Amino acid sequence: MPSSDYRNFILGNFQQDSLESICSTEKFQRIYHDILQGVTQCQNSCDYFSLCGGGAPSNKYWENKTFVSAETMACQYNKQIIADIVLQGIENYLGL
Numbered sequence: 001m002p003s004s005d006y007r008n009f010i011l012g013n014f015q016q017d018s019l020e021s022i023c024s025t026e027k028f029q030r031i032y033h034d035i036l037q038g039v040t041q042c043q044n045s046c047d048y049f050s051l052c053g054g055g056a057p058s059n060k061y062w063e064n065k066t067f068v069s070a071e072t073m074a075c076q077y078n079k080q081i082i083a084d085i086v087l088q089g090i091e092n093y094l095g096l
């Protein structure tokens with residue numbers, strides 16, 4: 001995937017690098033750090049965090065142009081709306 005932020009997400013070469021060495025590269029660590037910052041933003045801002053856990057970094061990057069972000073259209077449709085419908089159904093079933 002093209003990315004000027006992360007130099008096209010090329011992290012290594014499986015014929016030359018081990019997974020351990022790839023995970024210890026500056027680029028991988030920066031991506032991981034940015035993803036964790038995005039999860040923290042979700043934790044601090046979203047009522048659905050306990051259900052979702054912080055979403056899909058790929059959606060954040062492509063919709064918001066950064067991993068360091070929270071809500072996306074994907075999570076609205078894949079998590080939030082479904083949670084609302086299920087909870088409403090449970091409340092209706094229980095007569096609440």
Ligand code: SF4
Nearest residue numbers: 042046052055071075
């Ligand atoms: S639903 Fe969206 S905003 Fe909420 S925690 Fe998940 S990804 Fe983050």
